[in-house]
Amino acid sequence: EVLVDSGDGEGAQLRGRALENVLAEEAGELDGVARAQAMLTGRRTAPRSRLRLLMEPHAAPLGTLRAVADGALAHARDSAGLDELPAEVRLKAVKHRAERVS
Secondary structure, X not given: OEEEEOOOOXXXXXXXXXXXXXXXXXXXXXXXXXXXXXXXXXXXXOEXXXXXXXXXXXXXXXXXXXXXXXXXXXXXXXXXXXXXXXXXXXXXXXXXXXXXXX
């Protein structure tokens, strides 16, 4: 669970699993991403994220990494009211068979 400052002096708790699901879903919708997995680690007041992205052969790794940082991670950080959300993003290429040329 992530502790969120609700702005009224009280705190709210955001389920870590919910934030993980949203992170994975948003990252998985990016062009060139075949599958995405997300996991939160760290403390409730200072979470960290780990993302694993399975990349399609045509994907541009740098562009995908920027899109994740500016999109899914930024949205998660802002939604949870965090000053920062450190992340480790691992990219892995989809294994595919060579095409037969005749």
